[in-house]
Amino acid sequence: MSAPSTADQAPRTRSPDRPEPGSTGRSRSRTARRGWRQAFRRDWQLYSLAILPLLFFLIFRYLPMIGNVIAFRRFQPGGNVLGEYWVGLRYVKMFLSDPTFWNVFTNTAVLGGLTLLVCFPLPIVLALLLNEVRARRLKRFVQSVSYLPHFLSIVIVAAMVMQLLSIDGTVNQLVRAAGGDAVPFLQQPEWFRTVYVSSELWQTLGWGTILYLAALTTIDENLYEAARIDGANRWRQTWHVTLPGIRPTMVTLLILNIGTFMAVGFEKVLLLYNPLTYPTADVISTYLFRMGFQSSNFSYAAAIGLFEAVIGLTLVLSANAISRRTVGTSLW
Numbered sequence: 001m002s003a004p005s006t007a008d009q010a011p012r013t014r015s016p017d018r019p020e021p022g023s024t025g026r027s028r029s030r031t032a033r034r035g036w037r038q039a040f041r042r043d044w045q046l047y048s049l050a051i052l053p054l055l056f057f058l059i060f061r062y063l064p065m066i067g068n069v070i071a072f073r074r075f076q077p078g079g080n081v082l083g084e085y086w087v088g089l090r091y092v093k094m095f096l097s098d099p100t101f102w103n104v105f106t107n108t109a110v111l112g113g114l115t116l117l118v119c120f121p122l123p124i125v126l127a128l129l130l131n132e133v134r135a136r137r138l139k140r141f142v143q144s145v146s147y148l149p150h151f152l153s154i155v156i157v158a159a160m161v162m163q164l165l166s167i168d169g170t171v172n173q174l175v176r177a178a179g180g181d182a183v184p185f186l187q188q189p190e191w192f193r194t195v196y197v198s199s200e201l202w203q204t205l206g207w208g209t210i211l212y213l214a215a216l217t218t219i220d221e222n223l224y225e226a227a228r229i230d231g232a233n234r235w236r237q238t239w240h241v242t243l244p245g246i247r248p249t250m251v252t253l254l255i256l257n258i259g260t261f262m263a264v265g266f267e268k269v270l271l272l273y274n275p276l277t278y279p280t281a282d283v284i285s286t287y288l289f290r291m292g293f294q295s296s297n298f299s300y301a302a303a304i305g306l307f308e309a310v311i312g313l314t315l316v317l318s319a320n321a322i323s324r325r326t327v328g329t330s331l332w
Contacts, residue, residue: 071303077296091303101287101304108283111269112261114197120257122201123208124250128238130209131216143213147206158271161199162186189280192273196281199268211253212246219245251329259316262308284308 040047066082071091073083095101126146133139149157164170165185172182185191219242227237243250266285273281284304292301324330 075299104287126209127212149203150207154267192277192281215246215249258319
């Protein structure tokens, strides 16, 4: 039996060019920290501009979240800001067993769904139509007319709607001129959803169109040229070039709209609704307003608001995850 060779007996040493396990990750993290410090020292003036926005969000967005604790504590006006004593899930059980809350929840879901269904795709359609217009003056005129309502105050929009739809308003004058009877649009519950969604579409259509028109400018013209060479007509170019080009913008706006699905416009609903239209007009935000400020039941209102926020967060996370897996585009 031959003796082991010297090479077999020699201890195995690590090559100096091969790093130790885990050293690569540590060196990368140190390099990243060093690079961040150098960038901060070089551009500290630019980073300082973010101080005020961060303070704004900290003071007016995150610190008030501490008040959500009163959803689990008994709060009395004039007493402790964070409540007097713990009551656990008492208020959660109260609104879950309250039939009025579920009626309000249904109204919120229906209004949010109708708003998303109508107000999300129509700006895309209008942007695609305007993108085909070659008359620049006509294109600018339509853009100006469509996005100007976005800058109007909600109070002004609500006042205009009330003037148009009142018994002696313009719409009922046209109805009478056509031989019909005046319709009390703002006093009938079955008309409220139509009125709300129509006014929301009129106010937001132009602004959404501008966002999509801006996204259309980023599409490479060579893609259209290649599609024309392959024999694609305008519809095929729109389907295979234009829509994929603005898909990131579409997905981003869709996720944001889904996040505000349950937060139906509080101000407009509050200005337009009345006790006669409560069966279809009363939403979670207006119900919170009445419970909190009119009935002084702040803990109950805080529990409902926290429930609404949890649903909104769940919808955003779900929409973002589904979009990332199916489309490949997401917010994060």
